[in-house]
Amino acid sequence: MGFRAVYPTATKFKYIIQTIAKVMDEVPFIATQDGIDVRTLTPDKTTMIILRLPMAAFEEYELNEDKKTFIVPADELNRIAKRGTRNDLVELKLDEERRRLEVNFIDKKTGVVRSFYVPLREGVVEEFSEPQVELTVTARMMADDFKNIINDAKIVSDEVEFSSYEDRIEVYA
Template identity: 30%
Template sequence: MSARITYPVGAVIKVVAQALKSIVDQIPIVISLDQFSIEALSPDKVSMILFSIPSVAFEEYSVSEEVRIIADRDEFVKSLRRASKRDKVTFEYMAGGRELKVRVFNVRNNVEREYAVPLSEVSFDRIGSINVELEVSANLPSSELVSIIKDVSIVGEEMSLIYSSELNGIKVVAHGDLGSYETVLKQFHPLTYLESTVSNTIAKYSVEHLKAIAKLLNLADECSISFGSDKPLKISFEITGGSKVEIWVAPRT
């Protein structure tokens, strides 16, 4: 069981790693025959991030059989801290090894840096996506969602998403000691898509967990959000090359 894979845009994996640093204790990595993925669940089980890159997006993808490893979070993040859009990142693992070799190669100046990321001896089961029907779905520019999360975080610790057919939009509400926040998201202002199977619904989510994943949204121009009453919030988007990010945040009761 061995793997050697090279991805041409190191900055993408760097952003994912930095976001995970504030969410998880360790980095669970799966290198299967057809894709590289990180499937991470926060210790309190409130947030989950599924990040995948198809094998065809790699410059080199040599995998003998599926590899499942748990990388040390801090060392994994450190190995990618200098990765940029011009850097290729190579991951190399040999069966039975206790470290993941990470090589960051800058094409422009022909400089390569190599890191050895410690691995846990603990095995894990793949998480996979959540199979749940969410009544409200919408698309919007990622920058708009980032702005909303930033504004809400100034006010309180909880964000409410309220959909009503009468409003034909999604109201975002937050309250706190410093005041309150409210905005309405409608078709074309700024939603590019809106659909609901119910006439009314409301859900509440932790602002702290939303802040932790906000930087991931910078990877895409547009994202999708889905939610339902007392159900998790799903945020998803695609990155150039077929890569996908799926974020789940459990509701607050």
């Protein structure tokens, strides 16, 4: 086995994959001794996704080489990720011989294992460096407030503009 990782909560894994699948056709994974990275551009090159899951985020993490890269179809991985429940761990195992990613949901209470397989896509994982951008605004808000803002904006628009001022942030849709 060249790569194996166990993520502690299937619901969080599901949200991560759903977010990526909304804008990407495929998910290019880069597994290193430090953890898993997903760095990719949307097909129109307007949005860059940078996801870093450090090794400490996993309950178990095995990689018997310095780096392993593989690509899976986002829609198929998303359909499988939706099957995970709050009681499940997610185990990812790379099966290079059969050219597939094995996704196992393991019920923490009963030990029942449900297995799914995602075929690997052909291709080379492009490794992008993160853009060096100087951010001039830092803001914090509760996740629920942010979700409400986005859900309200969806009613009237597909785009949202954030404007910052000294004492507030305004959102326009």
